[in-house]
Amino acid sequence: MSPLLPSKVKIVEVGPRDGLQNEALINGRTISAADKVALIEQLADAGISYIESGSFVSPKWVPQMATSTEVFNTIKRDNKVTYAALTPNMTGYNAAIAVNADEVAIFSSASESFSQKNINCSVAESIERFAPIIADAKKRNIKVRGYVSCVVGCPYEGAIAPEQVALVAEKLFTMGCYEISLGDTIGVGTPASVIKMLQAVSARVPSSQLAVHFHDTYGQALTNIYAALQCGISVIDSAIAGLGGCPYAKGASGNVATEDVVYLLNGLGITTNINFNKLLQAGWFISHKLGKAPVSKVSQAYLAQQSSPAQTQQS
Structure with a gap:
């Protein structure tokens, strides 16, 4: 392993939330809470230590997240796993507290246009809305994670x-977010743009408090992750089976697949403490429930090679 790379990486699994919320409805219905619970428990059994398990948003806007309360109340929790929830406002935050979410996440954007079109307010206003969430969470000793979207490109403004x-990352960090996840929402980043962005952000927020969240719209996610690793980033967001589309690019893939990320990390000799075979099984489970093939290239390759186990090299 190169001395420039971290020795250990934490995977933040966003499939049950960011992934499923962008999956098309199945025959006009949402995936069941029972299937979500089964997925989360399989991911925990595979060794994933951080699972974003739901989102407390209006079901009118995100119907796939309508069962988040049931999911949190049903999962058999592993005390080695953090079960987190996305909370866009105090109403959502209170709902997350009611089901004993271990952590909450809030989100802003580096693009004014995206913020206005996505949540109907400016970037500054979006951050102000989170002040009471952060204040209450601090009283309860609940950690708050911050997301920044459109960190290299915006569907409305272009390059960011x-x-x-x-500036946005620093504001969230100063307010009290312990970790800032930097999201390439439309997947247009390349190593050059990602490195420039990370250099600018790490000048204001310690690299140890940063995570990356890449979408694979243009097939650059793994390359960008490798670039981020070289910049000292050791927390990576990903979604099992590559769940989730990109609503801003018709037909494009969304989140980078956890299986592909772990395969890369294993190949680099970086520790994740994840059981790769159990991870694959979790991806096949949810893909079957969705009636689709996993987006993960690694998962597809393992499926094709099942009749020839000798060809597989990772365990």
Whole structure:
């Protein structure tokens, strides 16, 4: 392993939330809470230590997350796993507290246009809305994770200035977010743009408090993750089976697949403490429930090679 790379990486599994919320409804209905619970428990059994398990948003806007309360109340929790929830406002935050979410996440954007079109307010206003969430969470000793979207590109503005990303990330960090996840929402980043962005952000927020969240719209996610690793990032968001589409690019893939990320990390000799075979099984489970093939290239390759186990090299 290169000395420039971290020795250990934490995977933040966002499939049950960010992934499933962007999956098309199955025959007009949402995936069941029981299937979500089964997926989360399989991911925990595979060794995933952080699972974003639901989102407390209006079911009118995100119907796939309508069962989040049931999911949190049903999962058999592993005390080695953090079960987190996305909370866009105080109403959502209170709902997350009611089901004993271990952590909550809030989100802003580095793009003014995206913020206005996505949540109907400016970036500054979006951050102000989170002040009471952070204040209450601090009283309860609940950690708050912050997301910044459109960190290299926006579907409305195009390229985003790295310094703008840095300012938003710094604001969330200063307010009390212990970790800032930097999201390439439309997947347009390349190593050059990602490195410039990370250099700007890490000048204001310690690299140890940063995570990356890449979408694979243009097939650059793994390359961008490798670039981020070289910049000292050791927390990576990903979604099992590559769950989730990209609503801003018709037909495009969404989140980078956890299986592909772990395969990369294993190949680099970086510790994840994840059982790779159990991870594959979890991806096949949810893909079957969705009636689709896993987006993960690694998962597809293992499926094709099942009749020839000698060809597989990872365990």
